Amino acid sequence: MSDASFTHLDPLGRARMVDVTPKEPTHRRAVARCKVFMTPETTVTIANREIKKGDVLSVARVAGIQAAKRTSDMIPLCHPLLVGSVSLNFDIGDDHVAVEATVETVERTGVEMEAMHACSVAALTIYDMCKSADRSMVIGDLTLWEKTGGRSGTYRRDADHASSSGGSTSAGAVSEDTSNIASSVTNVVES
Amino acid sequence: MSDASFTHLDPLGRARMVDVTPKEPTHRRAVARCKVFMTPETTVTIANREIKKGDVLSVARVAGIQAAKRTSDMIPLCHPLLVGSVSLNFDIGDDHVAVEATVETVERTGVEMEAMHACSVAALTIYDMCKSADRSMVIGDLTLWEKTGGRSGTYRRDADHASSSGGSTSAGAVSEDTSNIASSVTNVVES
Amino acid sequence: MSDASFTHLDPLGRARMVDVTPKEPTHRRAVARCKVFMTPETTVTIANREIKKGDVLSVARVAGIQAAKRTSDMIPLCHPLLVGSVSLNFDIGDDHVAVEATVETVERTGVEMEAMHACSVAALTIYDMCKSADRSMVIGDLTLWEKTGGRSGTYRRDADHASSSGGSTSAGAVSEDTSNIASSVTNVVES
Amino acid sequence: MSDASFTHLDPLGRARMVDVTPKEPTHRRAVARCKVFMTPETTVTIANREIKKGDVLSVARVAGIQAAKRTSDMIPLCHPLLVGSVSLNFDIGDDHVAVEATVETVERTGVEMEAMHACSVAALTIYDMCKSADRSMVIGDLTLWEKTGGRSGTYRRDADHASSSGGSTSAGAVSEDTSNIASSVTNVVES
Amino acid sequence: MSDASFTHLDPLGRARMVDVTPKEPTHRRAVARCKVFMTPETTVTIANREIKKGDVLSVARVAGIQAAKRTSDMIPLCHPLLVGSVSLNFDIGDDHVAVEATVETVERTGVEMEAMHACSVAALTIYDMCKSADRSMVIGDLTLWEKTGGRSGTYRRDADHASSSGGSTSAGAVSEDTSNIASSVTNVVES
């Protein structure tokens, strides 16, 4: 991997926003995921409230959607773009809440950062709303899950990529949850 | 843990911003940490650039400082407050960059979310600037490390708390890095 | 009423932000209300969803809370301040949804605009989420309901004030709804 | 009207930003109106200042234009878009100031919310600047007046729609003012 | 001048927001000034419009006031604070428009950057509104004119300071205009 890979740095190493004007707008889609690890008691309380009121995940969902729209405000070298759709899904596990953000658009640049940012802000919102009950929560496994569109083509995270990202066992844990999150559409745990 | 712990929800379970007007402003401090896991090649490239230009971590530092100031814009039920100081520190490990954010203020509410948000946005900025080289990076171990001031007193994350947060082995990994981050002040890897 | 009443205009009629630095911070509270008029079919649909999911009013509630925090960003001569608490309540009537926003703080200026802005944005969010079903909705009766604290003392809207505001029959309608909104805490239609 | 009309809610009732990526950008235009009801003394004072300095309506006009640009920041499920033109017009009546906002663009989604938001923030700015003289003002009759472009075609509010919106007599009042607002271009009351 | 003067840089040269929590809030005031140089034809056109409508300077005034409130959003290491009053004044010269911004507050840090930022954005707004007539305008002489309050005491710019700022003759020109700007309160050129 040469230095030339760092497209955010010019040949002199100074920060810049790379020029995307020669690119044509195309359809882009990105999926990011993370987990908020917490005590089983906290997940139960969220789940029970969820069934009755849904407010913790409801607020986190709105926060994630709004965050996706304002990604370039917060990430300095990220290009501004207009997101075309954003959705957030949650899955309550025994000791964590899994967060998945999907962003789509028709633009000159990809929406990876928008999906990552939406995931991150939704997780922080869950942390904020539950921290009076459990201050030891940990947000982890935040990663790009899938990306389509654009010159660099399709990317899908798999077990091999996961294990190459530094031996983090938690990265492996993400893969194992795929079926759970997918099934959340059917099980409707969070709604 | 009773439902009463969820101070962001009123007795009917609806979201609200809890009333902090009866509190007196006091000195508050919070430290949050996270890690951006990546391939060893990517850490080497950041480190080498860092020695020459420092731009990746420089930009992430500015992003984290600005994020701390705008936390209540992004986290819906977080109280607005005026941060009094913000600092970001980085430590480059073999397979990750560790991020530490410290925020202080004199206000009616704590600055945990400001420190968590600063950490998270600094990590996303590192991800954004390196993603053309390594798309499989994972942001993890984002957690509150220390908090002082306020009615609930001092909180310091320790090994026991870590293990209670859902059996996540990566949470334990954070503890092991304490000495590295502390020594970064001396080693100045990132400056 | 002399021109001197327009404290936002200096003696030459130019806009300025009036100086509040000589004031001491005191506890302030303001309540604002408005209504989103719509067809009975739309209120039924919101109510039914509300019972099942609560999402329309949930999203409106988050929007109102976030708007309260950013009032001075949108209203040019409004002083910036830190809101200490914000709550939004809704009451579904036959042909409208009533919105009530309560804001409290300890600051040098009142929070009337924060309450009015929160109400207005919550109502616009309801409009936005229901406009595909009913484009003829009307937002009305947006007014300050109550204000306490500060040099000008307590203000409470009453029938006399209402009728003095230009003979608008809709202003009178607000008064008639007081009992409904108050009872919403008991009836919990929206949660 | 079936639930399917609520396009902001997915089949499970959770909030999402609907996908607009399959749509082609087309020319869109929307007009929204509202009124700030106040005592005749206040309208006279605004009018007199208006003739001399124009500051109240001048500031409200700028506030409305800036609000149109930031609509998706405030309304959670509203798509971000780039407004192509914004204009605000005012008409001073005996007991109210009428506000009209017109927004145009070439985008994948309509600009109804931008026009509604601009109207609302301009009205709140008038309220803010006059509230020291008259705290009992009421903002009402905020509604979409006209919309062209997009798949759903042209919409024009008329007397029938107005009367169907809940029997609000003030909604009818809007219709009666059409000629006044139109004539404001000729009479130039506000400039 | 030692490196220790750069209080925004820590001993290792990394950016940080300096800690202001040990300071007590005190009354602060700052005045900044700048000029927008333009052709005499453009100043005449602004002046004539100004007499009739006042819109160019009216819009610039609102822009400057809003900019003062959001200074810490734009200047990375600037502390957030709540401005207590902001006023903008203009003086139309033969070949320029002079801009003066005054900001006051009761806070832990000074408001120099708020005054400088307000001046700068008001000037850019004048540039934006006149650039279709005169693209060669130059914004210059932006400087802190006066500052009171805070540990470092009172600062007033004088001829000596001006000449020490690099031999710029335009800096000297600012001094010569003092009387003009002061007299603008009496002459009311801009209102």
Next chain:
Amino acid sequence: MSDASFTHLDPLGRARMVDVTPKEPTHRRAVARCKVFMTPETTVTIANREIKKGDVLSVARVAGIQAAKRTSDMIPLCHPLLVGSVSLNFDIGDDHVAVEATVETVERTGVEMEAMHACSVAALTIYDMCKSADRSMVIGDLTLWEKTGGRSGTYRRDADHASSSGGSTSAGAVSEDTSNIASSVTNVVES
């Protein structure tokens, strides 16, 4: 020059955002420049730090890039657009730091204001970071240097335009620095 040149004012002199919807998106580019005049001691200190850490100009670069993205938030009648690339360059002279901002995009309107705003905020950031050492700094010579694309074609500032902008000698000084800034790419003073 007739009044018709002020395209931001409608025929009645009221502020409006001019309609750009009939225009086709085309490639646009703008370059703006300014200088921060300061004592020679301050430039030396920046330069020495620059060689070691680069933080003053690094932070200013990030601030300028973020400012370019948010120009329409701050300048009321400026159209929102999506910047495609932004770069900031600096050149340290004996008694000043020169700032150059280049912005490119494919949009319906030009990016002059984005380049001017980026320049201005980068200069204010330098001022903010050095003001504890030198309060008498002056920001000047902020002007559009070059603009290509759009119906009005290419504009390049030259000596004639400079001298026509009001006899400001500092405007002439900008021209003389052209070679220095150009050579900064070769000399890399700032990186």
